Amino acid sequence: MPKLVKDGVIVDDQWQVLPKPESDASTSVPAGQWLVPLTVWLAQRDALQARTDIGVWLDSDETAEQIGADANSLPVIAVNFPSFMDGRAFSTARLLRERFGFTGELRAIGDFMRDQLCYLSRCGVNAFQFADDQVDLHQAIKSLDDFTEFYQAGVDQPIPLFRRRTA
Amino acid sequence: MYIYDEYDHAILKQRVAQFRDQTERYLEGSLSEQQFLPLRLQNGLYIQRLAPMLRINVPYGMLNTVQLRRLARIARDYDKGYCHVSTRQNIQYNWPALEQVPDILHELSEVEMHGTQSSGNCIRNITSDQFAGIAPDEVVDPRPYCEIIRQWSSFNPEFAFLPRKFKIAISGSESDRAAIAVHDIGLQLVKNDAGDIGFKVLVGGGLGRTPVIGSVIREFLPEAHILTYLEAILRVYNLHGRRDNKYKARIKILVRAMKPEVFAEAVEQEWAHLKDAPSTLRAEDISRAKGYFTEPAYEALDDSAAQAALGSQKADNIAFGKWLERNVRAHRVPGYAAVTLSLKPTGIAPGDITDTQLETIADLADQYSFSEVRTTHEQNIVLADVKKSDLFTLWQAAKTAGFATPNIGTLTDIICCPGGDFCSLANAKSIPIAEAIQRQFSDLDYVYDLGELDVNISGCMNACGHHHVGHIGVLGVDKKGEEFYQVMLGGNAGNNASLAKVLGPAFDADQMPEVVQNVVNVYLEHRTDEELFIDTYNRIGLTPFKERVYAKAS
Numbered sequence: 146m147p148k149l150v151k152d153g154v155i156v157d158d159q160w161q162v163l164p165k166p167e168s169d170a171s172t173s174v175p176a177g178q179w180l181v182p183l184t185v186w187l188a189q190r191d192a193l194q195a196r197t198d199i200g201v202w203l204d205s206d207e208t209a210e211q212i213g214a215d216a217n218s219l220p221v222i223a224v225n226f227p228s229f230m231d232g233r234a235f236s237t238a239r240l241l242r243e244r245f246g247f248t249g250e251l252r253a254i255g256d257f258m259r260d261q262l263c264y265l266s267r268c269g270v271n272a273f274q275f276a277d278d279q280v281d282l283h284q285a286i287k288s289l290d291d292f293t294e295f296y297q298a299g300v301d302q303p304i305p306l307f308r309r310r311t312a
Numbered sequence: 313m314y315i316y317d318e319y320d321h322a323i324l325k326q327r328v329a330q331f332r333d334q335t336e337r338y339l340e341g342s343l344s345e346q347q348f349l350p351l352r353l354q355n356g357l358y359i360q361r362l363a364p365m366l367r368i369n370v371p372y373g374m375l376n377t378v379q380l381r382r383l384a385r386i387a388r389d390y391d392k393g394y395c396h397v398s399t400r401q402n403i404q405y406n407w408p409a410l411e412q413v414p415d416i417l418h419e420l421s422e423v424e425m426h427g428t429q430s431s432g433n434c435i436r437n438i439t440s441d442q443f444a445g446i447a448p449d450e451v452v453d454p455r456p457y458c459e460i461i462r463q464w465s466s467f468n469p470e471f472a473f474l475p476r477k478f479k480i481a482i483s484g485s486e487s488d489r490a491a492i493a494v495h496d497i498g499l500q501l502v503k504n505d506a507g508d509i510g511f512k513v514l515v516g517g518g519l520g521r522t523p524v525i526g527s528v529i530r531e532f533l534p535e536a537h538i539l540t541y542l543e544a545i546l547r548v549y550n551l552h553g554r555r556d557n558k559y560k561a562r563i564k565i566l567v568r569a570m571k572p573e574v575f576a577e578a579v580e581q582e583w584a585h586l587k588d589a590p591s592t593l594r595a596e597d598i599s600r601a602k603g604y605f606t607e608p609a610y611e612a613l614d615d616s617a618a619q620a621a622l623g624s625q626k627a628d629n630i631a632f633g634k635w636l637e638r639n640v641r642a643h644r645v646p647g648y649a650a651v652t653l654s655l656k657p658t659g660i661a662p663g664d665i666t667d668t669q670l671e672t673i674a675d676l677a678d679q680y681s682f683s684e685v686r687t688t689h690e691q692n693i694v695l696a697d698v699k700k701s702d703l704f705t706l707w708q709a710a711k712t713a714g715f716a717t718p719n720i721g722t723l724t725d726i727i728c729c730p731g732g733d734f735c736s737l738a739n740a741k742s743i744p745i746a747e748a749i750q751r752q753f754s755d756l757d758y759v760y761d762l763g764e765l766d767v768n769i770s771g772c773m774n775a776c777g778h779h780h781v782g783h784i785g786v787l788g789v790d791k792k793g794e795e796f797y798q799v800m801l802g803g804n805a806g807n808n809a810s811l812a813k814v815l816g817p818a819f820d821a822d823q824m825p826e827v828v829q830n831v832v833n834v835y836l837e838h839r840t841d842e843e844l845f846i847d848t849y850n851r852i853g854l855t856p857f858k859e860r861v862y863a864k865a866s
Contacts, residue, residue: 208551229347229350229473230350230433230473230555231473231555232433232470232471232472232473232474232550233550233551233555235469235470235471235472235473235550236470236547236550236551237551239470244585258347260330260334260343260347260351261472261473263469264467264469264470264472265469267469267470268469268470291326291330292323292326292327292330292467293322293326294319294322294323294326295323295467295469296323296463296464296466296467296468297463297464297467297468297469297539297591298589298590298591299469299470303589303590304590305464305539305590305591306319306463307460307463307593307597307600307601308590308594308597310317310319310600311596311597311600
């Protein structure tokens with residue numbers, strides 16, 4: 146079974162990612178645990194909401210607002226990196242956590258890189274599924290702790306350093 | 313100036329360790345070229361035409377003499393014995409070896425310096441007024457706010473992979489010496505009628521291939537809210553800025569496409585969610601930051617006695633008088649003055665400085681200016697707190713060391729990027745053009761009489777030489793493998809910022825001194841008493857210059 150990093154440890158990945166289909170409304174989501182594209186979720190929301198084995202993935206040009214209040218009914222939301230240079234997912238992750246109160250698994254998928262793990266985790270991402278299966282997860286996990294102290298507020302630490310310094 | 317505590321040191325130490333690991337992984341082949349690229353850029357490391365280039369941040373231009381001496385040592389031990397003051401107040405090394413960069417960064421971290429976010433698609437070094445804290449026209453000292461924003465932007469997890477680079481400048485004076493209108497965000501510190509401190513916020517200014525003057529999106533933002541408001545701007549930009557074309561990825565393009573009013577509205581909507589979050593500054597947070605920028609131990613001096621002494625020294629020595637006029641500025645504390653050391657003698661690439669010169673400047677700063685200096689975006693170095701009674705001896709020492717060229721703000725104080733001699737992005741050389749112009753205007757009395765005249769040269773449209781805001785701007789272009797130079801007139805970086813207009817077809821390198829001479833001649837013929845070049849240009853327009861330059865050139 147494929148592996149991923151979740152909450153700082155390597156675990157089996159129970160989920161499969163459904164690619165973007167040609168038709169969002171008519172594509173059928175097979176049985177099993179699936180991360181479906183946002184567009185499929187929006188098109189088949191009523192039917193999919195009845196299942197407990199459905200998560201949603203957002204592409205980098207899709208926004209947290211589009212999933213909005215649905216976030217809290219989902220066990221997993223994934224944010225996709227078409228390229229590691231596309232940093233929109235950092236903001237999307239924060240919005241899902243801080244504005245829409247999402248508390249489930251927030252997963253990075255696609256072409257992000259190991260050296261982004263620490264910042265992603267500060268933005269609320271707690272699971273990392275590398276597109277590149279050559280990545281050594283035992284090594285990659287180390288990058289989560291590239292920094293252990295931070296100047297500014299994040300999902301992990303909502304109080305900025307300047308307030309903690311003077312406390 | 314700001315002093316690191318254990319938190320700052322711990323964070324920077326982790327940064328150096330992180331980059332050392334990344335460099336090792338790159339060299340052993342487990343980190344790809346493509347992936348290493350943004351990581352090395354965010355530590356200041358470019359791979360250039362001839363060698364790597366390492367850009368070191370000088371936060372809002374302030375350096376102490378311990379740092380100056382360390383920069384000198386690094387120039388000696390890791391480079392060819394010199395470095396370069398950039399047009400964004402930073403220091404650049406042109407010849408470091410990639411494998412040694414982690415060691416250089418370690419050496420810098422010991423003196424509270426680094427290259428973090430000095431390049432790459434992230435929030436860059438915050439720049440400000442080189443006369444902050446001492447300028448008579450200052451409304452609010454910008455440096456504590458620069459430091460607050462520096463900390464917020466450093467290692468900011470959300471904004472490290474923006475569509476494009478992002479530059480913030482802050483001015484706290486009536487006269488804008490930080491060029492805030494041509495930054496991604498420009499912040500002008502102001503006081504409202506009630507005496508409260510806040511910011512006028514400009515967004516979407518910039519130079520480069522599409523020069524734009526920034527738009528005001530908020531007239532008065534109370535100081536407490538600056539971080540959450542910046543967060544709102546950056547988030548709107550990160551989510552909506554273009555990523556399909558790097559030439560259209562700067563925030564200025566987004567602001568223009570959305571219209572400034574609509575962009576402002578989007579920021580306000582985002583900010584409504586963030587306002588009053590824990591990142592809001594309390595009075596004690598601001599006063600803590602201000603506590604780092606207290607006055608040095610100024611003496612109570614008799615200003616009129618010092619002035620009188622200067623008067624007689626000036627009368628005895630014309631050269632000293634000219635230096636006083638051009639390179640020395642008023643200070644808000646009686647008996648003190650700010651001195652600009654010129655890094656622009658003819659024949660030296662503008663802003664270049666050797667290891668021994670850095671050490672000489674450190675000695676001068678220890679002796680005359682409370683052991684601190686400031687770098688300027690005009691690529692010079694300022695001793696900010698010199699007693700007027702020391703000016704004459706300082707002038708003699710600066711003259712011996714080659715820093716006393718009385719050309720600050722004049723035609724030969726040219727702002728110039730490293731250009732095709734060093735930079736892999738450049739289309740054309742820039743330093744030889746600067747030198748040829750300096751040689752054309754070698755008569756100091758003549759240059760002095762011309763008065764304030766900004767000449768800015770860039771070797772490509774990335775505009776590191778800020779050519780759009782030069783009174784005379786020069787842009788190097790490449791046409792079928794040959795280098796040509798486009799000349800533009802009438803730019804202005806300060807208050808009433810304006811963008812220069814292109815004069816006409818480009819010139820060969822060897823025509824450039826004559827072209828500038830012709831432009832200057834037109835000014836001399838038309839100027840009225842006391843009229844500066846830019847004033848004459850604004851009055852008579854481009855046409856008389858154009859007619860003269862092309863009449864002669866054809």
